[in-house]
Amino acid sequence: GQNIDQPTEMTATEGAIVQINCTYQTSGFNGLFWYQQHAGEAPTFLSYNVLDGLEEKGRFSSFLSRSKGYSYLLLKELQMKDSASYLCAVRDPGAGFQKLVFGTGTRLLVSP
Amino acid sequence: EAQVTQNPRYLITVTGKKLTVTCSQNMNHEYMSWYRQDPGLGLRQIYYSMNVEVTDKGDVPEGYKVSRKEKRNFPLILESPSPNQTSLYFCASTPAMREGRTEAFFGQGTRLTVV
Numbered sequence: 001g002q003n004i005d006q007p008t009e010m011t012a013t014e015g016a017i018v019q020i021n022c023t024y025q026t027s028g029f030n031g032l033f034w035y036q037q038h039a040g041e042a043p044t045f046l047s048y049n050v051l052d053g054l055e056e057k058g059r060f061s062s063f064l065s066r067s068k069g070y071s072y073l074l075l076k077e078l079q080m081k082d083s084a085s086y087l088c089a090v091r092d093p094g095a096g097f098q099k100l101v102f103g104t105g106t107r108l109l110v111s112p
Numbered sequence: 113e114a115q116v117t118q119n120p121r122y123l124i125t126v127t128g129k130k131l132t133v134t135c136s137q138n139m140n141h142e143y144m145s146w147y148r149q150d151p152g153l154g155l156r157q158i159y160y161s162m163n164v165e166v167t168d169k170g171d172v173p174e175g176y177k178v179s180r181k182e183k184r185n186f187p188l189i190l191e192s193p194s195p196n197q198t199s200l201y202f203c204a205s206t207p208a209m210r211e212g213r214t215e216a217f218f219g220q221g222t223r224l225t226v227v
Contacts, residue, residue: 033215042202042218043155087155098143098162098206100216104154
């Protein structure tokens with residue numbers, strides 16, 4: 001089975017940098033996703049890592065270390081609109097790796 | 113515009129009254145799934161479908177049914193809803209891994225309350 005751990009909640013200040021960590025234990029690995037979800041809304045895709053290293057996309061970056069079962073999402077120049085939950089998800093070997101298994105999410109609160 | 117459309121967005125119903133939540137995608141994706149989201153538990157998969165007429169149970173299938181008669185549609189059926197099925201539901205579709213793009217696309221969500 002899969003086990004994914006993320007902090008439940010984090011707080012940060014507008015303009016700052018925040019790092020949200022995710023650790024996972026899987027029976028097989030084929031990629032890790034980060035999604036952003038505002039309260040009551042659908043998750044939206046942020047990033048995908050399948051190889052070790054850093055993927056940068058504007059203010060958001062995501063890092064993966066497969067040997068450590070570890071990923072982080074880095075948010076720079078925080079804005080109030082970044083207040084949301086951030087979901088880490090990994091592919092499950094079942095159903096040809098099409099299935100995503102999600103962590104419980106990290107709720108980020110950005111204050112002025 | 114590529115999208116996944118769920119209906120209704122909000123639904124309040126009574127225990128035991130059958131209901132269907134519809135889901136439709138216009139991206140020709142083979143893989144579709146239903147999730148429920150509850151506080152502190154995250155997104156949990158209810159059922160999934162690998163293609164037309166191919167469906168299987170996810171992690172929390174009890175009390176739910178699905179069908180996949182056409183590629184674009186994947187309705188979620190609650191034959192006899194109970195209060196513990198009060199939740200926020202999401203439909204998602206995913207392109208086949210051979211297509212390169214790999215992220216799931218989510219519908220807008222259906223907030224269901226069973227009283």
